[in-house]
Amino acid sequence: MPTIRDVAKAAGVSVATVSRVINKNEYVNKDTEQKVLKVMKELDFKPSLVARGLAGKKMNTIALMLPDISNPFFPEVARAVEDVAQQYDHNLFLCNSDNLEHKEKSYLEIMKKKNIDGVIIISNNISSKDLEHLRETKIPVVLLDRPASHENYSVVRANNYKGAQLATMHLLEIGCRKIAHIAGPKNLITAKERLKGYNSITNEYPWFEQTLIAEGNFDVQGGKTALKKLLADHPDIDGIFASNDLMALGALKELKKMGKEVPQEVAICGFDGIYLTELSEPELTTIQQPIYELGAKAAEILIKKLRGELTETKIYELDVQLIKRESTNGFQNSRQDNTIIKGVFR
Ligand code: RIB
Numbered sequence: 001m002p003t004i005r006d007v008a009k010a011a012g013v014s015v016a017t018v019s020r021v022i023n024k025n026e027y028v029n030k031d032t033e034q035k036v037l038k039v040m041k042e043l044d045f046k047p048s049l050v051a052r053g054l055a056g057k058k059m060n061t062i063a064l065m066l067p068d069i070s071n072p073f074f075p076e077v078a079r080a081v082e083d084v085a086q087q088y089d090h091n092l093f094l095c096n097s098d099n100l101e102h103k104e105k106s107y108l109e110i111m112k113k114k115n116i117d118g119v120i121i122i123s124n125n126i127s128s129k130d131l132e133h134l135r136e137t138k139i140p141v142v143l144l145d146r147p148a149s150h151e152n153y154s155v156v157r158a159n160n161y162k163g164a165q166l167a168t169m170h171l172l173e174i175g176c177r178k179i180a181h182i183a184g185p186k187n188l189i190t191a192k193e194r195l196k197g198y199n200s201i202t203n204e205y206p207w208f209e210q211t212l213i214a215e216g217n218f219d220v221q222g223g224k225t226a227l228k229k230l231l232a233d234h235p236d237i238d239g240i241f242a243s244n245d246l247m248a249l250g251a252l253k254e255l256k257k258m259g260k261e262v263p264q265e266v267a268i269c270g271f272d273g274i275y276l277t278e279l280s281e282p283e284l285t286t287i288q289q290p291i292y293e294l295g296a297k298a299a300e301i302l303i304k305k306l307r308g309e310l311t312e313t314k315i316y317e318l319d320v321q322l323i324k325r326e327s328t329n330g331f332q333n334s335r336q337d338n339t340i341i342k343g344v345f346r
Helices: 004-011 015-023 029-044 073-087 100-113 128-136 160-173 189-202 220-233 245-257 290-305
Strands: 061-066 092-096 118-121 141-144 154-160 179-183 213-216 239-242 267-272 285-288 315-316 321-323
Touching: 004 029, 015 029, 061 073, 061 100, 073 092, 073 290, 092 100, 092 118, 100 128, 100 160, 100 179, 118 290, 128 141, 141 290, 154 160, 154 290, 160 179, 160 189, 160 239, 160 267, 160 285, 160 321, 179 189, 179 220, 213 220, 220 239, 220 245, 239 245, 245 267, 290 315
Parallel strands: 061 092, 061 118, 118 141, 141 154, 154 315, 179 213, 179 239, 239 267, 267 285
Antiparallel strands: 285 321
16 A cells, blocks of 8 residues: 555655645645645555544544435434534534535545544445545444445444334224325435335235335425325325325325325325424324434444444444324225235334
């Protein structure tokens, strides 16, 4: 692996100059900077803490990278992460990536330059290469909620599959006889797991068909658009399970705009358990993720890694629970069929 000295020699400058280019903390002639950066790329040089002149200097700051600060799920996670960080005398560096890979990469570079001590990442884009680069610069990583794969890192997530089964079974148990699913983005592991959970129940029924699934983008508009499509294709839908609360709230708004009575004509269940679900009219039945616990657990694992108290990597899967509220309480099955309720839980 090339060292800072190799870079200095190849660029024809001093080690101190290379260190200044890495840390961007003092003036460097533009031509010299470009020459050093070119050599670093050619040698695939990865600045260690020593190269960054920061070995041993603790910043007592952890970072949380999240994909959508406007979705109340993530600020609730951030609240927990900051509480735990403060408990251990650490600050929080909050990064909103907008699910954009270039923003994620930019934030990872800033973390290295700012000597962030550790990072919690909520991302389905982050590559193994990017994660490996953090590891090489001795920045511990914990993945939260939606890791695509990355078996070398601890992961904290909710049991999405079981939560989806709970939601679907609940709609069946109150008498729904044609249940649709507003799925999250197909590239997200959380959305995929919930879709599988829904399918594991509905595949058992003769009424099920693929057009009972419409995809949204985990936001209110996505819920509205998906609902319109579903009811255009299947006007007799009487139950809806949405893969997150914002889409469920969008669908609820659209149902009322269509003049549909909720829950009397159509019952609806969301997923997450964000605070808005208590404020909607009717209040939304949902699958409660242990949002605060997810954030707190991820932060505790990261801090223990920083302190050398935890070296193992494992998946921490937290349980979810059905929160029954008005949007499913009072559904009136207008059909007289006696479909037997079947269902399997993993
Ligand atoms: O609402 C945002 C969604 O993205 C949540 O369900 C969370 O699990 C994440 O995947």
